[in-house]
Amino acid sequence: MIRELGYSSPLFGTFMTESSLLSTQQVSDILNVSSSTVKRWVDEGRLQAVKTIGGHRKIHACDLLRVVREQHWNHVNVGPIEELLGTQNQNFCPDQTVFKFHEALTKGNQEQIRTILLESYHGGIPVNEIGDQIICPAMNQLGQEWSRGQVEIFYEHHSTQGVLASLMEIRRHLIETIRPPENSPLAIGGGPEKDHYILANLLVELVFLQSQWRVINIGPNTPVASLDKAFREKSPKIVWVSATHLAEPDTFLTDMKAFRTVVEQSGGELVIGGQGVPRTILDAIDLPWRGTNLTALNQHIRVLFPVGQPPRRGRPPGKTAAG
Template sequence: MPTSGNLLSPKDLSVAIGVSESSLKRWTDRGFLEVSRTAGGHRRIDRNEAIRFVRSRKMQIVRPEILGLPESVAATPNIDLESLDDLDEAFLELMRHGHDLGARNHLLQRFLDGETIAALSDGPIRRSFDRIGELWHEGPEGILIEHRATEICVGLALELSKMVPVKDDGPRAIGGAIAGDGYKLPPLLTTAVLQEHGFRAVNLGPNTPIEVFELACFTDDPAQRPDLVWMSVNDLDQDDPGIGDRFTGFAKRCEAEDLTLVIGGRSVGEIDLESTPSLPVHRSMSAFADFLEAWKRRRT
């Protein structure tokens, strides 16, 4: 019986990836794989750490169910990284037809093969929504597809973010989508990417007024104060001309109080950034991820 809870025995993991127990124990002793110990000295491996390991080494998974993964990720051969465009095309088709299980398997498979959450966000997810967004304008059929696909991706984004090991002493990040932007997926994906890079991330969701950002960032309690704020801009309320000034005010206050502010999103160009020239703006999740790594290095 595979060990209960979130902890695996060396035997469990060795069976899951089809290697001998001996090798696995040797790997843990060499530090390739982090293990905790019972009081009696038996090794225990966290599930997420196991997933991180198989991903980093690109190991085959023979028995996915032991790791809490769907059976279907076992049989499929490793994906050919050359034909990424075709792959994204395949994901788009799954999303168009509302094939939730297929989309889940596709994304999990690619995640296990080593693609980062940031890369998956920029690749299959963003590409499919670019195309599905076009359909949206063409009537109810497009809206149906878009709604179904969004809900599927919401589940996938949360599932992915639960598969990365958590660092409970990582830097704090908070953010959301600006007022007028009702897209819920970008904030979820941003949160997942932040967790992928060791942040403790709080998501304020879509349609968050600037005043709420201010309140969340400049709280009196220093233990709650974030180290980084992010804002997603995929839509803007055209009827609210004051929003530019409010944003500038917020950005200046962040700079004054030494709080890093990052923005990104499709409509980020519609914001006037003249008065805040040093503000980091990102056009992709991968760029955001690179920024996060540089930010962490600068911090230490």
């Protein structure tokens, strides 16, 4: 999606500067594709961009870096992009970030939680990696400390609110900047009844948004009858169920087996994940696709609905070294 330059987001002011905006020519040099390809990708919504008063498309370095990382375009030299962002030689180090993030969680330091998550996102880390490599391990550690009586339960509540608030900011940014194409598929999902956890379903929603899907996140504590109604009414390509806590595993198994049949008979796909679903239950439901984290989910939905082709190696025909 193209935003007007000068649009200054009150949410992201501290994380985005105009000095890290790239022209389509600069992006074409970095990706080794023609600048018309870059313009087309911007117009198709594959690359996020802003528009100058003169009508030129400008791509923010962090949005470019995120696409390169997320699409695994490993042969692209990200050095110039990182230089613009001031992150060169400070490669994303999950261990260090998790350490700082966990510290912020245990202290209930909302500002620090926000800074780490938004800086990661605006440093070009895809949301699936933010979920798998930062939030999940730090929350896991917090949970272990809670179970050993080392952390008060109110820190878990308070920190979850901080993570939720930051993820909602990222969600707003994705909604404002990613324009799903006309043929974009729909995903619907939520958590099972009596599961009140909010983060995993929100992260799943962000992964779909990032990949240009249309999404309806029904949220936690959703009776399977409601999910079934939503499926019949909206006909999504994918229905997801994410469970952090399974109150009634036997009922869940029976319900999901029946729901799988309903979904597949209408040409849809059911995907189930989350730390609350034991392997034995997944084995018994026996879905065609199974993944344990958000990065696997991201790859799966990219196969179903590919966005952006990897840049070709070498310069496109007719393009000289001088560009």
